[in-house]
Amino acid sequence: MRLPTSTALRVGDALAGWPPPLLDPAGPYAGSIATLSWLLFAIGGLVTLVVLAALWIALFGSERRKQQLGGAKTVVIGGVVFPVVVLTGLLVWGLSLTGSLTAPIRGDEMRVRVTGEMWWWRVAYLDERGRDVALDANELHIPVGQPVVLELTSADVIHSFWVPRLSGKLDMIPGRTTLMRIQADAPGTFGGQCAEYCGGPHALMGFVVVAHPRERFAALMAQRRAPRPAVAPSRGEQLFRAVGCAACHRIAGTGANGLAGPDLTHVATRQTLGAGILPNNRGTLMGWIADSQAIKPGNRMPTYKTLPAADLAAITDYLGSQR
Amino acid sequence: MPHAPILLAPLIMLATAACKPPPEPSQAVAIADPERGRVAIERAGCGACHTIAGVWPQGRTAMAIDRIADQALIAGRLPNRPDLLAAFLRNAPATVPGSTMPPMPLGEEEARDAVAYLYSLEGR
Numbered sequence: 398m399r400l401p402t403s404t405a406l407r408v409g410d411a412l413a414g415w416p417p418p419l420l421d422p423a424g425p426y427a428g429s430i431a432t433l434s435w436l437l438f439a440i441g442g443l444v445t446l447v448v449l450a451a452l453w454i455a456l457f458g459s460e461r462r463k464q465q466l467g468g469a470k471t472v473v474i475g476g477v478v479f480p481v482v483v484l485t486g487l488l489v490w491g492l493s494l495t496g497s498l499t500a501p502i503r504g505d506e507m508r509v510r511v512t513g514e515m516w517w518w519r520v521a522y523l524d525e526r527g528r529d530v531a532l533d534a535n536e537l538h539i540p541v542g543q544p545v546v547l548e549l550t551s552a553d554v555i556h557s558f559w560v561p562r563l564s565g566k567l568d569m570i571p572g573r574t575t576l577m578r579i580q581a582d583a584p585g586t587f588g589g590q591c592a593e594y595c596g597g598p599h600a601l602m603g604f605v606v607v608a609h610p611r612e613r614f615a616a617l618m619a620q621r622r623a624p625r626p627a628v629a630p631s632r633g634e635q636l637f638r639a640v641g642c643a644a645c646h647r648i649a650g651t652g653a654n655g656l657a658g659p660d661l662t663h664v665a666t667r668q669t670l671g672a673g674i675l676p677n678n679r680g681t682l683m684g685w686i687a688d689s690q691a692i693k694p695g696n697r698m699p700t701y702k703t704l705p706a707a708d709l710a711a712i713t714d715y716l717g718s719q720r
Numbered sequence: 721m722p723h724a725p726i727l728l729a730p731l732i733m734l735a736t737a738a739c740k741p742p743p744e745p746s747q748a749v750a751i752a753d754p755e756r757g758r759v760a761i762e763r764a765g766c767g768a769c770h771t772i773a774g775v776w777p778q779g780r781t782a783m784a785i786d787r788i789a790d791q792a793l794i795a796g797r798l799p800n801r802p803d804l805l806a807a808f809l810r811n812a813p814a815t816v817p818g819s820t821m822p823p824m825p826l827g828e829e830e831a832r833d834a835v836a837y838l839y840s841l842e843g844r
Contacts, residue, residue, distance in 0.1 A: 674777075675765050675768055675777075676763060676764065676765045676825075678764070678765060678822075678824065678825050679822040679823065680764070680765060680766070680768060680769065680821065680822045680823075680824050681765035681768040683768075683769070683781070683820075683822060684765070684768030684769035684779050684781050684782075685768060687769070687781040688769075688779060688780055688781045691777065691778065691779045691780040691781070692767075692768055692777040692779055693777075702781075706820040709820070710820065710822075713822070
């Protein structure tokens with residue numbers, strides 16, 4: 398019997414954002430946060446040791462030592478001077494170290510608007526004047542070695558944007574835009590996670606940032622900005638419209654223009670499905686379409702359990718070709 | 721009835737034939753690692769459609785996988801042999817034409833490990 402081979406040898410990088418890799422910075426903004434964290438841990442540990450030593454003396458030390466420890470001089474130095482000096486120093490040092498996180502936006506950075514939705518992320522690449530040039534969802538592509546400004550907002554409740562290897566957390570607040578800079582120093586895939594409880598499947602609201610070398614990023618963006626070539630209508634495309642997918646999902650260059658759910662124009666290129674929670678392959682795509690409620694209970698996509706397997710396969714093929 | 725033992729013999733043979741021996745442990749499965757298999761199953765996303773103990777998510781689109789070691793046939797067609805199950809996991813439509821299950825991104829070794837994990841499930 399001829400041994401069959403599967404479509405790909407490498408399994409998907411499932412759950413890229415979980416568990417979030419903490420204190421493992423991949424860029425300057427996350428780097429300053431990691432440095433500050435380690436210093437705070439170190440000083441916190443040191444102060445704990447000093448307090449424990451003082452406690453030990455108070456309990457078991459000689460009378461002379463106890464007298465010294467309880468004297469006004471020790472209390473003034475240890476209780477007032479030491480904390481004031483250490484905490485002031487830390488505050489000044491910490492603010493200057495993390496100053497890059499809150500420095501004013503220069504205006505010439507690449508800009509992307511990321512909108513938190515229950516329970517996924519809407520991504521819009523912007524031009525210099527702030528107009529949408531390319532739409533995507535749940536995945537963000539950035540060039541290596543340059544800061545990217547994210548305009549964070551929310552369409553419903555408060556979410557929090559958090560890609561631990563690239564920067565800190567920042568709330569996404571309905572009606573407001575908050576600015577965050579991220580930067581990756583080397584190509585790679587960086588997982589993210591909503592960090593503010595936003596209802597039901599909040600824990601399954603993941604995100605993926607992919608950093609590319611500059612030339613590859615430029616080529617990718619050029620491909621995405623170019624008009625999509627017309628393809629012969631397929632059975633999958635007809636079904637996509639007939640069973641109602643197009644009411645909520647957009648696929649650029651086709652009649653599908655729904656805005657309630659994630660943009661599916663490039664869904665086949667995504668690393669994950671269901672907002673950073675499943676590897677993206679034909680099997681998971683089919684399973685998600687058929688019964689996403691079993692995978693991510695409470696998400697806003699209905700199940701399509703009444704579709705015959707052939708229709709399900711046709712829609713899966715159609716979406717699997719959206720690159 | 722003098723003929724009773726003669727009539728009974730084929731019946732007994734039929735009855736015992738139904739008691740399937742456990743799956744033959746081939747060389748490949750003997751060196752496979754169920755825990756590596758569980759990880760491969762999770763990373764390939766089999767749980768999107770199948771409920772499998774110890775694997776997230778627990779999809780309901782296709783059959784729940786428990787006690788597969790006790791099952792006679794794979795997908796109602798193939799004999800339940802580890803090598804055939806591994807081949808089925810990697811490319812179901814090629815081994816069982818018409819199967820709704822698509823090819824899954826598992827390497828040969830990953831598929832063997834995955835089979836080892838599936839055979840280790842006791843059912844609930």
